[in-house]
């Protein structure tokens with residue numbers, strides 16, 4: 001299976017804020033692109049390195065281009081450094097189809113959109129969808145300072161009654177997340193993307209509002225294997241069984257036995273390794289599946305998730 005079937009040409013490349021570039025991608029032959037929904041991302045294979053994920057920020061009804069924005073990560077493993085320093089207008093990038101692990105519930109009437117730093121990218125697509133569908137929305141956007149606030153000019157032109165900009169240097173600290181949650185109306189859902197401390201603070205203060213809180217993380221915290229036990233995985237289609245050791249993931253055990261399966265992030269963030277469960281109860285550790293999907297236990301991310309019992313049967 002080709003995980004990166006779209007060859008897309010860079011048709012716009014512009015500085016958006018300090019250490020943030022806007023990249024616009026179009027089909028090389030000018031054809032319409034596959035549709036996407038607000039919150040979706042593209043997986044891009046960058047310079048022969050591991051694939052990277054970037055949220056689409058343009059309006060989801062647009063079919064002629066995809067837009068992403070890339071912040072230069074100080075600890076870049078190569079992805080953002082390449083896109084900042086070597087990518088040129090007219091270059092071609094191998095991209096996946098759009099995937100969405102951060103979808104908006106489109107049946108709501110009221111949305112509180114919260115972005116921290118480069119987390120503004122999926123939130124912008126959501127905001128544009130809300131505008132196009134006449135929804136009641138508001139935006140809270142936090143950045144260290146104005147110079148680092150990507151899309152500052154775009155956001156400034158929006159209805160100031162709906163947009164709250166929070167700059168840490170001017171406000172003298174981080175956003176009061178508990179205070180923000182207290183302003184949430186009963187029928188309002190909060191969608192947030194940003195750095196881990198901001199999302200952790202929202203989750204910690206959510207209480208009974210947790211079911212109306214939807215978040216997307218950039219990175220997963222390093223997984224702890226402390227206290228994990230080994231278990232058996234039976235592969236139903238090939239009728240093979242293999243042992244997953246306590247410090248090993250299912251993906252690693254499969255690779256150890258020469259079985260190659262698609263993967264990307266290896267951190268439970270991207271969905272590339274999702275595998276159907278035929279029997280057994282998964283111990284879900286990913287950051288993608290909803291609580292309802294986890295409770296159903298029909299699939300799991302084999303890069304991080306394990307078995308709650310002695311064994312799992314997988315559709316492999």
Ligand code: FES
Nearest residue numbers: 264266270271303
């Ligand atoms: S490889 Fe990304 S979720 Fe498993």
